[in-house]
Every structure is written in C-alpha cells, then in structure tokens.
Amino acid sequence: MSGHEAFDDFWDGDSLRDVNGQVGRAGALGDFVCHYGEGSNPFGTPHGKSCGTVQSVSHSPGRICGDSGSGFCDPVWLKVAGPNFACWGADSGGPLFTAGLAYGILFSGETTGPLPGQCATATFMSRDFFGDMNLAIQQ
Numbered sequence: 001m002s003g004h005e006a007f008d009d010f011w012d013g014d015s016l017r018d019v020n021g022q023v024g025r026a027g028a029l030g031d032f033v034c035h036y037g038e039g040s041n042p043f044g045t046p047h048g049k050s051c052g053t054v055q056s057v058s059h060s061p062g063r064i065c066g067d068s069g070s071g072f073c074d075p076v077w078l079k080v081a082g083p084n085f086a087c088w089g090a091d092s093g094g095p096l097f098t099a100g101l102a103y104g105i106l107f108s109g110e111t112t113g114p115l116p117g118q119c120a121t122a123t124f125m126s127r128d129f130f131g132d133m134n135l136a137i138q139q
Helices: 127-133
Strands: 009-011 016-018 032-036 049-059 077-081 095-098 101-111 119-126
Touching: 049 119, 077 101, 101 127, 119 127
Parallel strands: none
Antiparallel strands: 009 016, 032 049, 032 095, 049 077, 077 119, 095 101, 101 119
C-alpha cells in the first residue's frame, strides 16, 4: 500500500532484531520460541518478553473466529505454553520468534495475570497465513 513503510526488524524486549529467516507451521512443533508483548510481564526484565514451547500446530482457539466473532476457528493455529510464559492484554500482534527467525504473531491467550507462569496457553497465527491477508515478513 502506498504511504506505508515496512522494516525487517522487530523488538524482542531487549533490542531491535533483524528477521533473517522464517519457520512455517509444519516445522514449528516442539520449538522453543519467545514472544514480546506490551502487556505481559510488567515487572520482569526485559519487559514483555517470555518464552515457551510450541505444543500444537493444529490448534483451534475455540469459538472466536468469523465475521461475528462467534464461529469456530479452523485448527491451523500454533499453541504455545511453558512454565515461565506470559501473555496479557495489549500483547496481540506481538511477534513469535527465536533469535532472528519469525514464526508468527500473537492472537489470543488463556491467562490469569500478566506475570510469567500465569499464561496457560497462547495462540499464534503462523506466518504461513500472512499472504492471505496481504502481509509479508521483510528479510
């Protein structure tokens, strides 16, 4: 789109990182990944960064998809969890990454608070589906 600028960097809670590769949904199962979100881990260092393991690459976050937000989601999402994982409001849209490898963006989380260990699971959109929305990860 005209008037929009894209950068090949993302904020990981410590510094800007270059995107130097991508991991698709099929290759992500069992990977140790991190995410950065504005709302999670407000007292931690670095602010908003936490890590967990990809536990499913065929997860459905439930009945929150579709035009009305009440339809069942297709089981094409990544599910991430871990004992020190954090997720909270305002984290949506944050990156899922390992070093400079891009996995996707945060969609939703099941959480009781913003601190590490309070996020039972988080759901991410795989970067495989970015093209369907005219999004691209710049490298």
